[in-house]
Amino acid sequence: MTxxxxxxxxxxxxxxxxxxxxxxxxxxxxxxxxxxxxxxxxTSSNGIGGxxxxxxxxxxxxxxxxxxxxxxxxxxxxxxxxxIGVLAATKLGANKDVIAAATHYCSAVAITxxxxxxxxxxxxxxxxxxxxxxxxxxxxxxVHRVNGTMINQNETAAKFMTGLGYKTWxxxxxxxxxxxxxxxxxxxxVTENGGKILGxxxxxxxxxxxxxxxxxxxxxxPQVIYFGGLTPIGVRIRAQMEKLGLKAQLEGTSxxxxxxxxxxxxxxAEGVLAFREGAPTEKLPGGKFFLEQYNKxxxxxxPEAYGAFAFTAMTLIxxxxxxxxxxxxxxxxxxxxxxxxNAADSITGKVDFDDNGQNTIAVITKYVAQDGKWTVWEDSExxxxxxxxxxx
Amino acid sequence: xxxxxxxxxxxxxLMLGMMYALxxxxxxxxxxxLDIINFSHGDVLTVGAFTGLATYxxxxxxxxxxxxxxxxxxxxxxxxxxxxxxxxxxxYLVLPLKAAPALNTLLLTLMLGTVLHEAIRLFYPLGxxxxxxxxxxxxxxxxxxxxxxRVDSVMLLLAGLAVIVGIHLVxxxxxxxxxxxxxxxxxxTAKTMGINFTLxxxxxxxxxxxxxxxxxxxxxxYYSEINFAMGLLLGVIxxxxxxxxxxxxxxxxxxxxxxFAALQTIGVLAMPFASAYKDVFAFGVIILIMAWRPTGLIxxxxxxxx
Numbered sequence: 001m002t003x004x005x006x007x008x009x010x011x012x013x014x015x016x017x018x019x020x021x022x023x024x025x026x027x028x029x030x031x032x033x034x035x036x037x038x039x040x041x042x043t044s045s046n047g048i049g050g051x052x053x054x055x056x057x058x059x060x061x062x063x064x065x066x067x068x069x070x071x072x073x074x075x076x077x078x079x080x081x082x083x084i085g086v087l088a089a090t091k092l093g094a095n096k097d098v099i100a101a102a103t104h105y106c107s108a109v110a111i112t113x114x115x116x117x118x119x120x121x122x123x124x125x126x127x128x129x130x131x132x133x134x135x136x137x138x139x140x141x142x143v144h145r146v147n148g149t150m151i152n153q154n155e156t157a158a159k160f161m162t163g164l165g166y167k168t169w170x171x172x173x174x175x176x177x178x179x180x181x182x183x184x185x186x187x188x189x190v191t192e193n194g195g196k197i198l199g200x201x202x203x204x205x206x207x208x209x210x211x212x213x214x215x216x217x218x219x220x221x222p223q224v225i226y227f228g229g230l231t232p233i234g235v236r237i238r239a240q241m242e243k244l245g246l247k248a249q250l251e252g253t254s255x256x257x258x259x260x261x262x263x264x265x266x267x268x269a270e271g272v273l274a275f276r277e278g279a280p281t282e283k284l285p286g287g288k289f290f291l292e293q294y295n296k297x298x299x300x301x302x303p304e305a306y307g308a309f310a311f312t313a314m315t316l317i318x319x320x321x322x323x324x325x326x327x328x329x330x331x332x333x334x335x336x337x338x339x340x341x342n343a344a345d346s347i348t349g350k351v352d353f354d355d356n357g358q359n360t361i362a363v364i365t366k367y368v369a370q371d372g373k374w375t376v377w378e379d380s381e382x383x384x385x386x387x388x389x390x391x392x
Numbered sequence: 393x394x395x396x397x398x399x400x401x402x403x404x405x406l407m408l409g410m411m412y413a414l415x416x417x418x419x420x421x422x423x424x425x426l427d428i429i430n431f432s433h434g435d436v437l438t439v440g441a442f443t444g445l446a447t448y449x450x451x452x453x454x455x456x457x458x459x460x461x462x463x464x465x466x467x468x469x470x471x472x473x474x475x476x477x478x479x480x481x482x483x484y485l486v487l488p489l490k491a492a493p494a495l496n497t498l499l500l501t502l503m504l505g506t507v508l509h510e511a512i513r514l515f516y517p518l519g520x521x522x523x524x525x526x527x528x529x530x531x532x533x534x535x536x537x538x539x540x541x542r543v544d545s546v547m548l549l550l551a552g553l554a555v556i557v558g559i560h561l562v563x564x565x566x567x568x569x570x571x572x573x574x575x576x577x578x579x580x581t582a583k584t585m586g587i588n589f590t591l592x593x594x595x596x597x598x599x600x601x602x603x604x605x606x607x608x609x610x611x612x613x614y615y616s617e618i619n620f621a622m623g624l625l626l627g628v629i630x631x632x633x634x635x636x637x638x639x640x641x642x643x644x645x646x647x648x649x650x651x652f653a654a655l656q657t658i659g660v661l662a663m664p665f666a667s668a669y670k671d672v673f674a675f676g677v678i679i680l681i682m683a684w685r686p687t688g689l690i691x692x693x694x695x696x697x698x
Contacts, residue, residue, distance in 0.1 A: 175668045202668035208615065208622060211404035212660035213667050219397050219538060232619060235522045239616040244400065245533055245540030264522040264617060 031069040031326045033058070033317055034092040034101030037128070037310070038080035038109075046105050049304030050127055051075055054102050056294055057314035068322055073314075074098060078109045085109035086116055093120025099326045100124065100335075102313035105306060107131035117142045123332040125313035128306040130277050132181065135358040144335055146316065146351055147309045148277040148362025150178075151185050153254060156364035157275045158189035160377075161251060164392065166224045168196050170217040170248070172237060173228035174205040182228030182253050190226075198222050207233060210240045218246055223391050230255040235264035242268055249273070249390035262372050269369040271382070271389055279348075279365040281308050283376060286347025312346040319344065396537030405650075405657045407545060407614055410552035413649030414607035415630025416637065417559060418600035420645040423634070424576040425596045428486060428497045432505035433604055434627020436474055436481075439508050440605025441525070441618045442516055444470035448526055463528045470609055471602040478601025479594040487593060505627070512620040522619045525612035548610050555606055556646060559599070563642060572596055576640065632678050638688025647689060652678065 035054040038047035058073045076092065078085035085104065092098050093116055103117075104110035105128035117124050118140040126134055126145035135145050169190060173179035179202075187197055198220040201213045214237070217225060225241070225248045227234055234256040241250065252261075254276040262269045281287045281303060290308050303311075316338070317331070324330040336353065338344050343352035343361070350361045366377035370387070381387045415437060422430045447469040451462050485504060489497050513519045529544035563569035574582040575592045583589050611626075612618045633652045637644025655677050659670030681689070 204668055204671065206621060206625065208611075208625065209404075209408055209656075211408070212401070212657045212670065215397065215400045215404060216660060216667075218400070219394075232522050235524075235617050236615060242616075243540075243542060243545070243614070244404075245535055245542075260518075260521045264524050266524050268616075 028068060028070045029326070030072060031099055031321060032072045032074055032095070032097045033314070033321070034074045034076065034098045034103070034122075035310070035314070036076045036078050036085065036088045036092065036101060036103040036113075037105050039075070039077035041079045041081075043080045043105060045301065046128065046304045046306055047077070047080070048301045049307040050102075050105055050310035052297075052299040052301060053290075053294065053303050053307035053309075053311040054127075054314040056290075056297055056299075057311050057318060059297065060293065061315075061318045067318075069326065071318060071321075074101075078104060078106070078113075080106040080109060082109050082112040085113045089113040089116040090120075093117060093122045098122065099321055099328055100317045100331050102127045102310055102317060104129045107134065110134045111137065114138055114140055114143050121328050121332070123317075123328060123335055125316060125335070127310040127313040132185075135356040139356065141336055141357070142332055144353055144357035144359075146312050146346070146348065146359045146362070147306065148364055149358065150181050150253070150277075151358075152360075152362040153275050153277055153364050154182060154185035155189045156366070157251065157253075158186060158193050158195065160275075160366055161224060161273075162190065162193040162195050164389070166195065166249065166391070168198055168222040169224045169226050170198050170220055170222040171200040171226045171228065172203055172210070172213060172217075173200070173226075174230065174233060175202045176205055176229075178255065179205070179229045182255075186226055186228065203229070203233065205229065205233060208236065210237050211244060214240055214244050214246060217248075218244055222248055224249045224251050227252045227256070229253070231258050231261045231264070234261055238265045238268050238272065247390060249392075257367055257374055262369060262374070265369075269372065271387070272369045273377075273389070274367045274369075274374070276365055276367065277362065278305050278309065279363045280376065281305070283365070284308050284347055284363065285349050290347045308348050312348045312351065315346060316344055316351060394538060396539035399536070399539040399541075401657055401661070403539070403541065403545065403549075405653045406549055407653075408656065409650035409653035410549060411607050411610055411614075411626070411649075412629050412633050412652050413556065413646040414552060414603050414610070415626055416633035416645035416649045417556070417642055418603050419631050419634035420637070420640055420642055421572075421596050421600040424640045425572060425593050426482075426486065426490070428494060429501070429631070430481070430486070430597075430600075431498060431502040431627065431631070432481065432508060433501075433600070434623030434625075434630065435505035435508035436477060436601050436623070437604040437608040437611070437626060438512060438618070438620060438623035439477065439608075440470045440474040440601075441608030441612045441622065442512055442523075442620075443473050443605065444609045444612060445523060445525060445618060446516075448528070459528050462526075466528070467606065467609055470605040474605035474608075475598035475602035478597040478599075478604075481601070482594050482597035483590075486597070487590065505623070509620050509623060516620070519620050522617050525616050525618050527613070527616060529613060544613065548614055552606075552610060555603065559603070559642065562599075568592075568595065632675065636678050636681050636688060638690050641688065641690060644688050644690045651689075 037050045058071045061067050076088035078088050092101050100123045103124045107129040110126050110129035111134050123142045130149050132149045132151050173183040250272045252274040257274045257276045294303050320331050320334045324334045339353050343350045351359050352361045354360050367374040368377050368380045368382050370380050377383050418433050444466045447466045529547050532543045534541045571587050571592050633648030634645045637648030655674035656670050659673035660667045
């Protein structure tokens with residue numbers, strides 16, 4: 001009886017020991033990472049898509065048996081408002097358990113919160129905001145960004161256009177920060193790529209009549225008119241070019257990639273070029289994989305245009321923590337080292353940070369208006385040579 | 393500068409000047425009969441343009457696609473509706489405030505203007521977006537070197553000229569015009585002479601607002617685009633043109649309109665790399681002219697006020 005009892009105890013103890021051992025294998029150290037985006041308000045669809053995508057990155061990692069840590073995602077809402085964003089950033093920064101975060105869709109929020117991250121030493125990767133100054137307006141080592149800016153947009157635009165053989169430009173830009181920024185960067189890159197700017201015209205963002213500027217441009221006779229501004233005056237410029245018999249190719253920025261431009265210009269929109277940060281998700285290198293995984297999780301909202309970038313930002317954070325351990329400083333330094341030979345592969349293409357933490361290989365999509373739709377250049381009849389741009 | 397380019401600038405300036413002049417004439421007519429400034433005038437122009445666009449869309453729906461008929465009907469509907477709107481504004485908003493300080497009328501019309509263009513923005517389908525205005529006139533273009541002359545632009549210019557000549561004839565050669573001039577000169581005396589003051593005011597507002605609708609359609613046909621905010625700056629420019637020409641004088645308003653267009657064009661030519669400042673330049677010169685001739689360019693030469 002005693003023996004039997006003893007045997008029972010032995011079996012029990014053995015089972016216990018085994019159980020403990022397996023528990024030790026299961027119980028990976030927990031690590032917290034953060035996500036901030038606009039989860040309520042006008043841009044909430046983008047914020048929720050980004051949140052789901054970051055969450056997807058965490059779920060996939062937690063399901064991976066090889067991962068060293070178990071991750072918990074802390075999600076905060078910035079409402080696309082700078083003051084709320086600063087509160088959220090402070091909350092994450094002050095929480096020492098949070099090692100890194102993917103933050104912000106809205107430029108106005110991101111530009112005000114970078115100081116907070118710097119103060120708390122919290123490494124972050126911006127996943128959606130496009131204003132150049134978020135990375136270039138400071139030299140904070142904590143701030144990185146995976147998506148492109150108007151700088152990348154204009155670099156791509158300049159290289160693409162000079163690549164098509166265009167040589168001379170006239171620039172019209174509105175005099176807001178948006179238009180001036182575009183003028184600045186496009187002028188820089190197009191000149192570097194051998195293009196020549198014959199004239200630059202600043203216009204107000206509510207101007208009606210462009211006949212004087214366009215007549216002047218007509219006398220300069222450029223091959224391309226570059227327009228850095230938003231849809232309403234883009235529509236007017238396109239219509240008035242026609243009135244004055246201007247035969248130049250019109251090239252716009254992300255500001256005119258809208259259905260309103262196509263509707264407002266009607267048949268005149270045909271063949272107009274424009275460029276925008278990001279890409280339709282299915283066009284991204286890993287877009288198919290991402291969408292498959294996203295749909296498997298059964299989120300009720302779509303990832304939207306920048307979801308893939310939130311996924312990339314979060315995946316990069318998790319990879320870095322796996323590599324160097326859950327320590328803010330080490331993660332920060334490791335992220336700053338993601339460059340050149342260390343550039344990371346991601347579903348949005350390569351990530352290669354410059355000194356300011358800006359991804360220099362950011363995805364920019366080229367669009368051409370074809371039959372009343374913004375068509376990705378590579379899929380268009382223009383790229384296939386079935387239709388011709390002006391002057392080609 | 394070569395001749396073709398010069399011709400192009402002149403043509404641009406004339407088109408612009410024609411639109412400004414038509415708006416300015418409205419301001420000056422209202423001021424003539426009632427001594428008030430109607431700041432909703434620019435927005436009446438916008439409503440006129442949108443009425444025209446809606447009429448066009450309606451015509452296309454019921455199958456009238458012959459362009460000349462469309463132009464005529466669009467113009468008729470828009471000018472008639474705006475003439476009616478102008479008369480309603482005069483009857484129910486301006487005349488009741490006749491005894492009140494002029495400032496009240498000014499504020500009232502300013503607010504009415506906001507109501508008008510905000511109503512378009514909110515109630516016209518996708519009203520916040522720029523709307524494409526159909527090309528109803530022949531778009532044949534003739535090129536002479538750097539000068540591109542479009543048939544539609546010439547037609548618009550001639551139509552504008554015809555309207556201005558027509559206004560001139562109405563004011564100077566008809567009994568109605570005589571009555572308007574009489575009211576403008578002296579309301580009390582005009583009344584004792586048996587002129588129906590209220591009727592004349594209403595008719596004057598109808599004429600001015602009809603002109604605004606005409607200018608709105610002109611704008612739509614010329615720029616192929618209209619939007620809910622188009623009347624704001626046009627109103628300010630039309631008003632400045634009327635002032636600089638001599639408020640109350642039709643010819644002053646016309647000269648003022650063309651002068652303003654010329655200044656804007658010169659602004660771009662003179663400052664090729666600072667074209668954003670062309671309005672600053674134009675308004676700056678207008679301020680200087682006003683300092684030099686506070687009563688306007690020609691109001692002093694002609695004692696009779698219209």
